Amino acid sequence: QVQLQESGPGLVKPSQTLSLTCTVSGDSITSGGYYWSWIRQHPVRGLEWIGYIYYTGSTFHNPSLQSRIDISIDTSKNQFSLEVRSVTAADTALYYCARTYAGNSGYDSWGQGTLVVVSS
């Protein structure tokens, strides 16, 4: 059974870059058909889709964040990553990595989530 685990700093200073990694175990990240995703949850604004990446490197980002984010994949390590540049307090959230089949199915596997706080 596939498992996902987020890792990264829990505290980031305003204007700096937030960097998170999701390590996938129990399945290859190159398994055909799956898109590897980042989703965040704000206390008030709820769940927000950040974007996803296919093992070939094709990415789809939320336009509201597109200019500030990068999603990348390292198939040799079975990991994918998120960078959010120029963070503000509005980027404070619980960040999840998750998996979806074909990019248009539900998210059937999730990491436990990692809280990132943006504060000086």
Place this chain on the structure above:
Amino acid sequence: DIQMTQSPSSLSASVGDRVTITCRASQNIRGYLNWYQQKPGRAPKLLISAASGLQDGVPSRFSGSGSGTGFTLTISSLQPEDFATYYCQQSYATPQTFGQGTRLEIK
């Protein structure tokens, strides 16, 4: 972006009750609608995909229906472990979007 609106935002019910949660999309999303259950401190759990496809291991008291812009999640007989927050999500188009959630509480 496609807006997803759930109703009600919160709901009080008793064990054994039949409960229905509604999700409306701001445009036609065909059948690309998924339902999740989230308990405090946990990641969302996929219950139903493609509007009516029950995920493996999810009890049959959960069911989903709808297409186009209107969808429902029904729990036929509430159990104590069902008290949680429920979210709908459209996967028809990017950016994918979620409803604001329906908090199901014990009456």
